[in-house]
Amino acid sequence: xxxxxxxxxxxxxxxxxxxxxxxxxxxxxxxxxxxxxxxxxxxxxxxxxxxxxxxxxxxxxxxxxxxxxxxxxxxxxxxxxxxxxxxxxxxxxxxxxxxxxxxxxxxxxxxxxxxxxxxxxxxxxxxxxxxxxxxxxxxxxxxxxxxxxxxxxxxxxxxxxxxxxxxxxxxxxxxxxxxxxxxxxxxxxxxxxxxxxxxxxxxxxxxxxxxxxxxxxxxxxxxxxxxxxxxxxxxxxxxxxxxxxxxxxxxxxxxxxxxxxxxxxxxxxxxxxxxxxxxxxxxxxxxxxxxxxxxxxxxxxxxxxxxxxxxxxxxxxxxxxxxxxxxxxxxx
Amino acid sequence: xxxxxxxxxxxxxxxxxxxxxxxxxxxxxxxxxxxxxxxxxxxxxxxxxxxxxxxxxxxxxxxxxxxxxxxxxxxxxxxxxxxxxxxxxxxxxxxxxxxxxxxxxxxxxxxxxxxxxxxxxxxxxxxxxxxxxxxxxxxxxxxxxxxxxxxxxxxxxxxxxxxxxxxxxxxxxxxxxxxxxxxxxxxxxxxxxxxxxxxxxxxxxxxxxxxxxxxxxxxxxxxxxxxxxxxxxxxxxxxxxxxxxxxxxxxxxxxxxxxxxxxxxxxxxxx
Numbered sequence: 379x380x381x382x383x384x385x386x387x388x389x390x391x392x393x394x395x396x397x398x399x400x401x402x403x404x405x406x407x408x409x410x411x412x413x414x415x416x417x418x419x420x421x422x423x424x425x426x427x428x429x430x431x432x433x434x435x436x437x438x439x440x441x442x443x444x445x446x447x448x449x450x451x452x453x454x455x456x457x458x459x460x461x462x463x464x465x466x467x468x469x470x471x472x473x474x475x476x477x478x479x480x481x482x483x484x485x486x487x488x489x490x491x492x493x494x495x496x497x498x499x500x501x502x503x504x505x506x507x508x509x510x511x512x513x514x515x516x517x518x519x520x521x522x523x524x525x526x527x528x529x530x531x532x533x534x535x536x537x538x539x540x541x542x543x544x545x546x547x548x549x550x551x552x553x554x555x556x557x558x559x560x561x562x563x564x565x566x567x568x569x570x571x572x573x574x575x576x577x578x579x580x581x582x583x584x585x586x587x588x589x590x591x592x593x594x595x596x597x598x599x600x601x602x603x604x605x606x607x608x609x610x611x612x613x614x615x616x617x618x619x620x621x622x623x624x625x626x627x628x629x630x631x632x633x634x635x636x637x638x639x640x641x642x643x644x645x646x647x648x649x650x651x652x653x654x655x656x657x658x659x660x661x662x663x664x665x666x667x668x669x670x671x672x673x674x675x676x677x678x679x680x681x682x683x684x685x686x687x688x689x690x691x692x693x694x695x696x697x698x699x700x701x702x703x704x705x706x707x708x709x710x
Numbered sequence: 711x712x713x714x715x716x717x718x719x720x721x722x723x724x725x726x727x728x729x730x731x732x733x734x735x736x737x738x739x740x741x742x743x744x745x746x747x748x749x750x751x752x753x754x755x756x757x758x759x760x761x762x763x764x765x766x767x768x769x770x771x772x773x774x775x776x777x778x779x780x781x782x783x784x785x786x787x788x789x790x791x792x793x794x795x796x797x798x799x800x801x802x803x804x805x806x807x808x809x810x811x812x813x814x815x816x817x818x819x820x821x822x823x824x825x826x827x828x829x830x831x832x833x834x835x836x837x838x839x840x841x842x843x844x845x846x847x848x849x850x851x852x853x854x855x856x857x858x859x860x861x862x863x864x865x866x867x868x869x870x871x872x873x874x875x876x877x878x879x880x881x882x883x884x885x886x887x888x889x890x891x892x893x894x895x896x897x898x899x900x901x902x903x904x905x906x907x908x909x910x911x912x913x914x915x916x917x918x919x920x921x922x923x924x925x926x927x928x929x930x931x932x933x934x935x936x937x938x939x940x941x942x943x944x945x946x947x948x949x950x951x952x953x954x955x956x957x958x959x960x961x962x963x964x965x966x967x968x969x970x971x972x973x974x975x976x977x978x979x980x981x
Binding site for chain 1: 778797799800803807808814815816819823826829830833847850851890894
């Protein structure tokens, strides 16, 4: 086999791992959409906010230090400690749960039974609020996130696969971080599916997703479920924030990964957890392979920027409910 | 009859003291009065029917009982205590379960999962115990599953245990919905047109299930039904509503001979 064939495989594997990261973001959307019918525009910003908070805790930053300094003329920035990653992650998770509770109490509760478009608008407002709030709390500079995951290419794998493709092939180059992200995302998805299938709260989540009135009649509190769903979405945002933040630094552009999740959702369907995973993989592999096989040789490259959206557009035309979404049937 | 504490039915069952009392209930939607100054009681162990022409306010009355609507005037008494304004899910926890006129099942979930949701009010394990699938959560799940299996046997729906309910025929969906309500082991079971849209055979099955529930578990049942034959057969006492007012209350025989009721159903010449 020629070296090109093995490079093709390498591109494929890298595409898979990029796809997993897309899936991770898309998953947050699906969870909230399923349980409350809200398309949560703020999901990307939630990932950014989670990553900012995590870095802030780790580095012992004082929240709102810029504001405090400006108002009181002080000059404080850090508590002067460095927190272990695991502790910082737990604290960040608590912050995300608090955030979920506040969103329910101050936003969702007042918008029950409103049109989906109004709820969507509310999440846009929420996104901008969080973006500004995150900056105010932790500062707007670009931060480095390191929770102790290995970085860089995996040397072992590279050395042990070099023999495959002859003298022109130097082995598979796979990023350590990507591989860990794949493992974590896989674990996350499996545990979410198990949780929703085999526990009473999981069952209540699915019940609320299906029928609000019936859910109330069997004693499910919608408000409690919404807090739980937003907490889980906050947790997923945290994982996505850690992975993307470790890769490219914690900065505003992190919130734009939400845009990459949109085509994933159109492929997978807005209501399907497996759909978010498969959709992410298809987009990830698709855009890398398209670039490798068609983009670079024939189109002058840079097809990765638009491939996903193009694919989503095709799906919108021919299969609007996505691969796994519920069929859109209106009964009169 | 309302004055005495107990009474004996035609088939010899002894009916106990009032379980639920509606006192002077008035419910308005803007300028429309859906229910006007209605009082009646539902006694322990009885099958109580609410009947009336379309738009009489029967479903509204059921929604008041299970807390979807809050009446502007009047009091609801449950088990000898005045009930304060509550959310529907809190009322469900007090032991009131219901079915809906246009089946409200969780369509994407299996029959088993749907009926399991009926057990939610009896399950106490915490979120973290469930996440770890450890300690209380697991034993609780198994114990409640056993109860659900009994309900499934009772309703003779073993064969469709794993089928997503969205795919089931109408008659079965009605039965699963009854199963979900039964799984809650309610003190009061509300049925909103349990036999609507069924053929004769399905109606007979459903009537049998309702009577068996009442007989075997002693569950108090309040139901709305259009089929007069069925109501007269299975109800101990009947409330008749028309245009939001109560026009009759009593045993099927008393109601059948009530002139107001006859007028409401057959129409009356206006002078």
